[in-house]
Structures are given as structure tokens and as C-alpha cells.
Amino acid sequence: MMDEFSKRQKEIISVSIKIIAEKGIQQLTIKNISKSIKISEPAIYRHFDSKMDILIAILSQFKNSSQIISSKIISDNTSSIKQLEFIYNHNFKQFSENPALAAVIFSEEIFQNDKRLSDMVNSIMQVNQNMIIKIIKNGQKKREIRDDIPEKQIGIIIMGALRLLVTRWRLSKYSFSLKQEGDLTFNSIKTLIKK
Amino acid sequence: MMDEFSKRQKEIISVSIKIIAEKGIQQLTIKNISKSIKISEPAIYRHFDSKMDILIAILSQFKNSSQIISSKIISDNTSSIKQLEFIYNHNFKQFSENPALAAVIFSEEIFQNDKRLSDMVNSIMQVNQNMIIKIIKNGQKKREIRDDIPEKQIGIIIMGALRLLVTRWRLSKYSFSLKQEGDLTFNSIKTLIKK
């Protein structure tokens, strides 16, 4: 409820995400933000107290949306494999439509400096991790997923493959179809883990 | 043979790695390097032409060592699974002994700005990836690894899990035993991929 950002605030957030996607987080400066919006640098401070508050706003947006998706999936009553497939597809779709998201989510190193930011990044990671592990555990109980491997380990494999794929896609400057490659990877994982 | 670094150069490289490990790559500044060595900032430039040359020196060290390991493993005539296990163990050992390595290797975003650096990071990644895929392909031929899944996909899964584990270990400020957790993960992978 609290994140009723003003029009300008939303604009600042969205151009910030765009800058990160296109030029990396190093280039996210007040100067570059203000240049994009075509207002002066100090004008930014009419809308956010500090640069960090902008970063926090960006991250909190992502946290919200991933929490919403998480609860949506968990409450959905299809097979575990289908749920995992949905997560993969949802991620690929979201990243493809908005490559900036990938750049921000995978910038853990940079946020490490500041505790507030690193806590936020960690908790976003946690939300996804918990969701996947929950699904796997459930799938093992329902005998849809093999149970000779701990759910935590399957979780690492699933998350790891997803992240590596997205990282490669990003570093290659989005040179291949994330959805296409992702489908191949998920099919392989499906073959590996289904009972 | 070309990397016959002087004593001071080696010192600069080693404190740089230390700084990256402890405070992140953002804190790798000429000022911080010189402070650690207890010489003045300009003195650094007696030994390296630029900061980038220091970064390149660091990366080339890692590249060399990973290439050496790669050829060593490939020429070794044990089972594919054992080879993969060796890679996992080698990585965990190297990272545990020198956490800076993890910080450097996984800082792709930061090196993206500069072409020379990003090429270097990419090629280090490539060396490992090629090695793993080669081993898997061979293992499938020797009927040690299941061949109902493309070698490339198994490669993504193996690399992805390794990277995710290291990333988590690093972000948790090395709070758990990488070797111990890594063994668990590799055992699970072994169960999944062996024929």
C-alpha cells in the first residue's frame, strides 16, 4: 500500500531501470537519470532523498512482484512439474520483456556495499528459493518428483540452471532467444527429476 | 613465460585480490591498494601503467591456472564422473583458499564496461564450460553418463549449480563450508546424470 509513488517517482524508477539495463549499474548516476528525464540533477532530490532511496524503490518493486507471483503459484493446484515450468516460463517472459530486470536482479555484488540493499537482494533471492523448494517437497510427497535426492539439492540445480542461462543471455547482449533455450533446459531438468 | 612479475607487482596483485575479497571490487582503488602496501599512490604507477593493467594481471593469473587445470583433467584417464568430481573439488578448494577469486570471477557486470576485461572474463568462463561439455560428451560415449539429455544441457546444470553455490557462499560472507555443501550437491548431480 505504501508504495504509492508519484508520477515523477515512477518515471525516475523506470528510467533508472532502463539505464541499468543498457549501460550497467555503474552508469546509474543522478546526472544520467536527470539527463534522461530532461530535468536538472537537483530536481531529482525533490522526489527522492538520496540515490540509495531510488535503488531501494527499484528493488522493493521487484520484491513485491516476485512475492505476488510466488503466492499465486503456490496456491495454484496443478502438478509440481507444471508449477516449476510456470516459474521458468514466467521468469523468461519477464526478463525478455524487460531485460533491465535481469541486470538489476543479478547485481548482487554491487549492492553488497550497503546493508539495506544487500538485505533486500538476499530476501528477493530467498522468496524464489523458498517457493521452489516448497514445490519440490510437495512434488516428492505427491510422487511426481523423484525423492532419492534432497529437495534442497534439486532446488539448487533448478535455480542454478535458470540463473546461468539468464546470465549468459545477458552477457551475450541478448543475442539468443531466452525462451527457446530455456525450454530446452527445462525439458532436460524435467527428464532428470520426474519420477 | 611473460608474466614474470616483480616482487612489488606480485604484492600489488595480491593485496588487490585481498581488497576485492574483503570489500568488493568497488573498493579496489589505487588509494586503497597503496594504503595496504604502505606506499604512496603514485608509487603504484612505478609498477603498473594503469589500474586496468592491474585488473588484467589478476584475471590473466586466473585464466592461466584454469587452463592448466583444464588440460590436466582432460588428459587424465579416469571416469567422466570422477573428472567432473575433480572439477567441483578443485573449484571449491580454490575458492575456499582464496575467496577473492570468487568475487573477481563473478563480477562480470563490472567488467562489462571495458572490452579487454569483459573478453577476458568471458574466455575464462568459456574454458571451464568447454572442458565440462567435453567431459560429458566423452562420458556419454563411454556409457558412463546418460545420453537421453544433450551434453550442453547437462553442462548448464552442472555449471549453474556450481556457480549458484559459490554465489550464495560469497553473499553469506563465507558463512558455511563450501566443500561440505558442494559435496552434497555433486552427489545429487551424480545420481541424476549417471547411467
Place this chain on the structure above:
DNA sequence: TATTAGTTAGTGAGTATTAACTAACCACTG
């Protein structure tokens, strides 16, 4: 005495942020 490795003092560029001011709008009130 020539070279090496250090020093002090500085440059210029870039950073986030603040100070001081202003134009436009908006709600009261005489």
C-alpha cells in the same frame, strides 16, 4: 653517475548532495 623506487603536491573529471532562488499553482480571506 645513471637507474630505480619512492616522495609531495597537484590536476581534471566525475560523484552525490545542498543552497538559494523562482515560476506556477492553489486555498483562504478581506
Place this chain on the structure above:
DNA sequence: CAGTGGTTAGTTAATACTCACTAACTAATA
């Protein structure tokens, strides 16, 4: 309705700082 005070969102100019890097000098040493 005209004028007053207050708020909002912008401006220009400046501050204080950090960054990589350089010029000029110096002590030690081979």
C-alpha cells in the same frame, strides 16, 4: 474577486569529496 501565504517542482551555482593519473623532485643503490 483581488490579494496573501504556502506548497510543489523546477532552476543555477556551488560544495565537498573521490577518482585515476601526472609532474617534479629525491634518496638509495648498483
